[in-house]
Amino acid sequence: MSGTHSLAPASNSGNPPLVKDEILERIQRAKESIQGKQNALSKMQDRETFRTGFGSKMAGVRNLVEVGGFWNDKEEQKQLLDAIEVVYKLQEKFESQVFHGESKTQVDQDIKALKVQVNDLHRERVAMIQEEAQEAETKARDWKLALLEAKKAQEEDSTEREEAQHDADHTAAQLEKTGSDHSSNAG
Helix, strand or coil, rough: CCCCCCCCCCCCCCCCCCHHHHHHHHHHHHHHHEEEEEEEEHHHHHHHHHHHHHHHHHHHHHHHHHHCCCCCCCHHHHHHHHHHHHHHHHHHHHHCCCCCCHHHHHHHHHHHHHHHHHHHHHHHHHHHHHHHHHHHHHHHHHHHHHHHHHHHHHHHHHHHHHHHHHHHHHHHHHHHHHHHHHHHHCC
8 A cells, every 4th residue: 555645535425426426517507507598588688679679660660651741642651551560570470489488587587596506506515525524534533543542552562572571681681690600509
């Protein structure tokens, strides 16, 4: 194991990395959906501005046609008014095809709901990471205690070994002394 270190946390918790990855993917999809809804809302607002401006201009044109006393005959005037009506109807038909019945209020509510969803997903992910961090801290404390116990046991064993060595040296010295006493008595 010497020389090899992994920066990736060991994940023995109930939240494997795949779950966190899935949450990140869901957050990304929700953000993309929010962007799409915001784009749709912007288009709706632009269309509303267009519709208002278009309606105002067409009303002005209709008024010019209706009050103008310069027509050679009423048929000319009627044809132009009919053409204006056709343009109005085309614009209304086009309008209904653009938004498929979605209202600005609904799109706004969808955006708010998606933002809440993103916030909830971030909270869920943070909670998972905090849980893993707490588990890692607990494991680190357990390992630290085990290390301290191992060092203490090592010190105790060293002390016992030193005492045993001292006793052995003392016994050897005693035996040597006794052996020399016997040799001097025998001589």
